[in-house]
Amino acid sequence: MAEAIFITFVLLISIIGLVYKLLTYQYDKWKKLGLPGPKPHLIYGNIPKMVKLKQHFIFDYDDIYYEYKTKYRAVGIFAFRNPEILLLDPALAHKVMVTDFSKFRDNTASRWITNKKADKVAERIPFFQNGNAWKEKRAENVGGVTLSKLNQAYPIWKSTLLKMTKYIEDNIKNGNAVIETKDLSYRFTSNVMSDFLWGIDAGSFTNSEGGKTMLTMLKDMINQVVYATILYYAFSFVPFIKRFFNIRVFPEKTDKFFSQLTKVAIEMRAKDKNTERADFLSYVLQLKEKKQLSHDDVVGHIMTGMLDGYETTGTVLHHCLFYLAKHPEVQEKLRSEINDNLAEDGFINFDTLLNLPYLEQCLQETIRIITPIPVYSRICTTETVLEFDNKKTVNIKPGMVMTIPIYSYHHDEEFFSEPYTYNPERFGNAEHIELTKRGIFMPYGDGPRICLGMRMGQLGVKASLVQILKEYRVKSCSKTMDEKKPDAVDFAMGLSGEMWLEYEALKTLKNTKATNKMNTSKNGDN
Numbered sequence: 230m231a232e233a234i235f236i237t238f239v240l241l242i243s244i245i246g247l248v249y250k251l252l253t254y255q256y257d258k259w260k261k262l263g264l265p266g267p268k269p270h271l272i273y274g275n276i277p278k279m280v281k282l283k284q285h286f287i288f289d290y291d292d293i294y295y296e297y298k299t300k301y302r303a304v305g306i307f308a309f310r311n312p313e314i315l316l317l318d319p320a321l322a323h324k325v326m327v328t329d330f331s332k333f334r335d336n337t338a339s340r341w342i343t344n345k346k347a348d349k350v351a352e353r354i355p356f357f358q359n360g361n362a363w364k365e366k367r368a369e370n371v372g373g374v375t376l377s378k379l380n381q382a383y384p385i386w387k388s389t390l391l392k393m394t395k396y397i398e399d400n401i402k403n404g405n406a407v408i409e410t411k412d413l414s415y416r417f418t419s420n421v422m423s424d425f426l427w428g429i430d431a432g433s434f435t436n437s438e439g440g441k442t443m444l445t446m447l448k449d450m451i452n453q454v455v456y457a458t459i460l461y462y463a464f465s466f467v468p469f470i471k472r473f474f475n476i477r478v479f480p481e482k483t484d485k486f487f488s489q490l491t492k493v494a495i496e497m498r499a500k501d502k503n504t505e506r507a508d509f510l511s512y513v514l515q516l517k518e519k520k521q522l523s524h525d526d527v528v529g530h531i532m533t534g535m536l537d538g539y540e541t542t543g544t545v546l547h548h549c550l551f552y553l554a555k556h557p558e559v560q561e562k563l564r565s566e567i568n569d570n571l572a573e574d575g576f577i578n579f580d581t582l583l584n585l586p587y588l589e590q591c592l593q594e595t596i597r598i599i600t601p602i603p604v605y606s607r608i609c610t611t612e613t614v615l616e617f618d619n620k621k622t623v624n625i626k627p628g629m630v631m632t633i634p635i636y637s638y639h640h641d642e643e644f645f646s647e648p649y650t651y652n653p654e655r656f657g658n659a660e661h662i663e664l665t666k667r668g669i670f671m672p673y674g675d676g677p678r679i680c681l682g683m684r685m686g687q688l689g690v691k692a693s694l695v696q697i698l699k700e701y702r703v704k705s706c707s708k709t710m711d712e713k714k715p716d717a718v719d720f721a722m723g724l725s726g727e728m729w730l731e732y733e734a735l736k737t738l739k740n741t742k743a744t745n746k747m748n749t750s751k752n753g754d755n
């Protein structure tokens with residue numbers, strides 16, 4: 230009996246010892262390299278806030294950033310079990326992302342995919358790709374969203390803007406001048422992108438069944454991406470286990486839905502041969518012919534725009550509107566710039582639109598405060614040496630992950646005074662150019678992996694702001710949330726909760742419930 234107890238005891242101790250070893254076997258990695266850093270927790274390494282899923286994991290990086298940035302240029306950390314080098318000096322970030330990019334070509338999103346065969350759509354999206362596959366797919370995709378292609382497709386944006394205006398107008402007429410603006414923004418991006426990518430009207434502004442299905446599918450797809458990211462971290466001590474679960478980056482049902490939608494769009498386009506349409510589908514069908522792309526390749530290209538552009542653009546748009554509502558003096562200044570540049574058709578010409586200085590400043594300031602993608606990563610692909618502190622160099626081996634806490638740079642008082650105050654004037658003299666060169670301001674990333682759809686995202690946000698501000702005064706009311714630090718735990722970072730803003734028509738609306746209501750309401754709330 231005593232012998233049995235002894236053997237059980239020894240076994241138990243050995244198992245505990247093994248588990249402990251498994252959990253900590255890499256924890257001396259950075260020490261061995263001479264890199265300083267915080268002591269990792271046995272289970273979650275250095276990202277305790279993420280474990281609670283209450284705060285975005287950037288705030289874990291942010292804490293470390295402020296604790297170490299005055300002493301070191303970089304620290305070694307563990308995101309769960311994943312070893313990462315957190316770059317505290319923006320100059321290092323610039324080096325890794327731009328000047329030494331050839332040695333840091335990959336990003337960690339590729340590691341979220343466990344089953345490439347099953348995840349056949351995600352697998353074809355540059356954001357999830359590495360190496361030559363990334364280079365090839367990115368080059369193919371970029372051709373469909375060049376400035377000249379977007380200029381040709383500008384009528385698609387204009388026609389969607391008119392649908393959006395009608396939607397707002399109908400709401401006001403029905404006495405609902407206070408509109409949930411996140412919903413409005415996502416209706417806009419899903420509609421305009423469906424039109425550009427497939428040539429179909431998703432019906433997002435008419436509450437059609439198709440429109441609702443599109444929004445549900447997009448939501449499901451993005452939720453799954455967030456889930457896959459969390460699992461990437463959670464399984465980091467035994468990554469192979471992920472293989473036993475069918476963990477996908479995109480759900481099977483959304484892959485099927487978007488693949489089928491693409492088939493239908495292609496059939497419709499084939500029937501409509503005589504109508505030349507300057508959109509992404511036309512571009513990608515020509516590419517298909519030229520490069521013998523498969524149907525899955527075509528779906529992958531289309532979904533690149535949807536995955537990377539739908540939520541980011543929608544997020545930036547509603548946060549811009551939020552800050553403009555909270556800062557009426559900024560809104561008035563912007564409206565006067567807009568009115569001064571309106572063309573005869575009531576829109577702003579494409580080239581002018583993308584170059585309006587104050588509009589650009591308002592957008593830059595919004596994405597500085599609400600940096601939709603708050604952290605970037607680059608994986609070392611060719612062995613190199615980085616100089617860290619006091620000229621101390623460290624050998625960087627392929628596979629090592631560099632983490633760039635761009636949110637922290639964007640909110641560091643050393644670079645931006647009163648960082649949580651919305652102040653577009655801070656970008657008044659094209660300051661962003663110098664800040665970007667120093668690696669401090671990079672809301673779209675930088676270097677060869679910079680956001681591929683940056684211009685398209687800017688077009689969507691700027692065109693909508695122009696359309697809304699020329700027709701409506703957007704106001705904060707009693708239902709509007711207060712200004713706060715970004716606190717949403719989503720694919721794109723932002724302010725959590727509903728975003729109610731009041732839309733006051735600048736031209737008089739006659740005989741509507743709204744005008745009666747507005748006249749009687751003192752605080753503007755309905």
Ligand code: HEM
Binds near residue numbers: 534671673
């Ligand atoms: C205002 C809206 C947008 C913002 C703020 C934004 C921001 C970003 C950021 C920060 C990155 C990461 C860059 C890096 O790792 O250095 C990124 C990557 C990417 N974005 Fe955007 N994006 C926006 C709209 C779009 C749109 C409309 C598309 C559609 C084509 C798009 C496609 C992509 C792709 C494909 C990547 C991955 C690029 C690569 O790894 O080569 N984005 N975006």
